[in-house]
Amino acid sequence: MQYSLLSTLLLALLSLSRASFNAGCSNHKPRTIVVDQSGHGQFTKVQQAIDSVPTMNSVWTHILVKSGIYKEKVIVPSDKPCIVLEGSSASKTIIEWGDAIEVVKSATFTVYAENFKAKNIMFKNTYNENTRPGDKYPIKQAPAFQVTSDKVSFYRCRFISVQDTLSDLQGRHYFRSCYIEGAIDFIWGYGQSVYQGCLINATTGILGRAGYITAQGRDRATDSGGYVFNRCIVVGTGPVYLGRAYGAYSRVVFYKTSLSNVVKPQGWSSWHYPGQESKITYVEAGCTGPGADMSGRVKWEKTLSNEELQSLADANSFVNQDGWLQKQPF
Template sequence: MAKMSGKGQFTTVQKAINSIPSNNKQWTIILLNAGVYKEKVMIVKEKPYIILKGMGKSSTVIEWGDSGNSLESSTFKLYAPNFMARDITFKITWAPAALVRGDNASFYGCGFIGIQDTLTDLIGRHYFYNCYIEGAVDFIWGASQSLYQNSEINVKSKEIGVGKAFITAQGRQSASEASAFVFKNCKVTGTGPAYLGRAYKKYSTVVYYQSSFDNIIDPEGWNIMRQAGNEKYITYAEVECKGPGADMSKRVKWEKTLTAEQQKKFVDQKLFLNQDGWIEEQRLHL
């Protein structure tokens, strides 16, 4: 495994990434010193096996002030498979802080700060552990197969005056896809009011498992963006959640009740997205 020491060999994060050979097959760690890196960063699909490692999500920040197209304006864009980030915050003014569309991508102790479309979790299998995600409008969206574990989801709707916030806009399009967002042992905090999600596509799938909700969740819990009439196909579920926002007595009637077997397929990491052990293999290199 190669390592770039963080002692100033490169003046930008992008220059360090560009120095790694295309079609690299050796895990390479890029160490980022504490500080604010004001730049856009992109990892193209020909640059797999990269680890971006900061000094802490509060002290190592990659930031840009763009807005506009949610697929083009991201501060950080990942297209390569086999990627890890640790202890870094990705930040933007309005557009996505990060766009993730490479398979087998994992984030540990990372932050994602924005307002709308903060985390474009687009395509692939992704794992987020002990992360912090902040926003107000559809701020976790896309059609990936992702597990968010032990993470904080912070709603900022009151501060920016958007009315009601929408945490997720999940984009599963067919019954045959594995696409879903699963929040396991997470906490939803902030100012609200907020919906846990709104259906972005016909088979939108989001599960909150053993998570806690502040008193900011709209009593209905869930909403539909453009998919009215497809409620029977949508899988929105809360399992063993707690906190003042977890009262399900007034939730939408089409929220699903999962069987024990269905629950396990979502919340068991091995069954949901780690069948080939890629998460454990990656951890060996952190």
């Protein structure tokens, strides 16, 4: 990442997203929309279905996307909340595009709206997919998904790219049984998120060097952001760090997670903040596997009290304080 340029772009983007429409979602007479490439639904494109949702929507709208590869770039604007997007399975319903111009504008799928839920879909950015070690042209930032809003959840979804795969930028998010693939900073941003039972695949073999799973950007000690990986599995094709600091108070927790031998012995990097490591909160607790050997870890990795650890590891206390997850239907 080009840190100074991205920071400027993100500040503008986050300011815009804070002005998003905010209202509750009603289960009274929920709508269902079918997207089918064969023409057996209301629409053949996912963006067409999103566009059909009324402005200032307040009724849960279920968009069913039939099997197929949907080659399109999709945006859910802030004035279209209360959407559940569901595919047939993450191996059969695929939304893909190949863009890498500017990281905050290049995602295959972008959500600005609150109260969004995705199930059983693959989101893919194909820009770097043919990269091989030693290639002349460098890998570029090419997100598969970008989320900048609150109360967003994902179930059994797949996110595939190489660099900046998942732009987890702002708001509270919950990922359950998802698959996330990438090599460089492939889960990054300022979000406040729990990854529960997810498979993290570091495809760093294409780099010929070590990569990074997370680049979390918490800027102040009072910020609520951070990434928590609860009972996940980390595998890969080459060496990888668990994370590097994208903000001075970056916060990432791996809890009861299986770490394969691709994890670098040092575990973490302070990146832009050498000498400020005391502000960073990087934690491993109850992890297993050959990559969980702590003997070579950076000396500044934190140890939290059991109370502090549980407040982060428990989705209800960290991201679901007002019970929004239970209110999402389908």
